[in-house]
Amino acid sequence: MTNSRSPLASLSDDDLAAFLAEQRSAYAALEARSLKLDLTRGKPSSAQLDLSNDLLHLPTTTKDRAGVDVRNYGGLEGLAELRDIFAELLWVEASQVVAGGNSSLTMMYTTVVDFLLFGGVDSPRPWSQEPAVKFVCPVPGYDRHFSMLAELGIEMVTVDMHDDGPDMAAVEALVKDDPSVKGIWIVPTYANPTGAVVSQEVAARLAAMPTAAPDFTIFWDNAYAFHHLTEDEAKSADILTLAAASGNPNRPIMFASTSKITFAGAGVAVLAASQATVAWYLKHLSMASIGPDKVNHLRHVEFFRDADGVRAHMRKHREIIAPKFAAVDEALTAGLAGLEVATWSHPTGGYFVNLDVLDGTASRVVELAKAAGIALTPAGASFPHGQDPRDRNIRLAPTFPTLEDVRTAMAGVATCVALAAAESLTAGRASGVGAGGEGATAGAAAEQTEGAR
Structure with missing residues (x-):
């Protein structure tokens, strides 16, 4: 114009x-x-929620493909059929996926708290025993990531978010010599709020960069991986494969959910990571849960059928x-x-x-x-x-x-x-x-x- x-x-x-x-x-x-108009939060509209109303009539059975009654306890890692769908969507193996409740934010919070209380797979000690804990935070970024860290007393160090991801020269300088820098938040695909997409090159640098902290962790919040606005659909970088190939298999932990795909308050969330990290996560989760809502998992499996169903x-x-x-x-x-x-x-x-x-x-x-x-x-x-x-x-x-x-x-x-x-x-x-x-x-x-x- x-x-x-x-x-x-x-x-x-x-x-x-x-x-x-x-x-x-x-x-x-x-x-x-x-006027009385609200543009404060990125919520799906009623018209979007209506797209998933068939979920209210599902599931049509009470058993998974192995014949196990989904209404009962067990299956801490989530329904296998749902994990298969997300494994294909996120380019990982099903054994690397944990399907949980309705909120990926809850899974993120639990994961950070577990690091603080117990340390991760590669941690020499719990983060709470470190003199200081810092996270790299690309800005502009997601406010809930920042408020979570603030509540837990974690110091935030900012770097600029570019069109292809965070300012990598700044990130690499921060993590190279300071062992207190323990993590980074990344929204890799259609980032909140800029819409940036982390390039393959930037993802590779994140996966391979030398870090002073042996347990430096990439919190890879792939909240918008499937939320395309054009037919030219961005493909998320395969961070787990990149990290494993660089000798840092436990560095990334990925999160995603259907909160803006089906029902915002009644969807499903997943975590994906190395098998060692998955085992670590499930070990600590087992003290807090005897299993997720597998009825809702099965409901979503019947609704989508497969990964192509999600895309459609x-x-x-x-x-x-x-x-x-x-x-x-x-x-x-x-x-x-x-x-x-x-x-x-x-x-x-x-x-x-x-x-x-x-x-x-x-x-x-x-x-x-x-x-x-x-x-x-x-x-x-x-x-x-x-x-x-x-x-x-x-x-x-x-x-x-x-x-x-x-x-x-x-x-x-x-x-x-x-x-x-x-x-x-x-x-x-x-x-x-x-x-x-x-x-x-x-x-x-x-x-x-x-x-x-």
């Missing part, structure tokens, strides 16, 4: 004042609509949510193109759009949106402790609202972004300090181009 608007930072004082007045008028009209089901999801992502781009382009005050991602999968606004204005954008009845994820949520040092990042979650509500909300967000930028630039000129606060300049705004990433 072409746009004749000039970069906001290049406007004369009079033209900037006129633009600010125009945006204040547009914002007043937005407030007058008394996800194409139905794509038909529902892809137009919503297109609507986000259309609204941001219509409202902000040419102003050079924001960039946003064009994800080909996943659940989010990453929006970077003028430095120092993200909190103001969220505040303005809230006052106008549009709930957004808090500014900085994609950074440890919710602290974005540049106050520019906002995660957009367009899947839950209706398509029309997405259009309405994003047009409103564009107005809030433009208004906040105009306010900041105006205040910066009045004070003699560039927009965005100390050290920032209007020229920094002009460096941003819409739609980048």
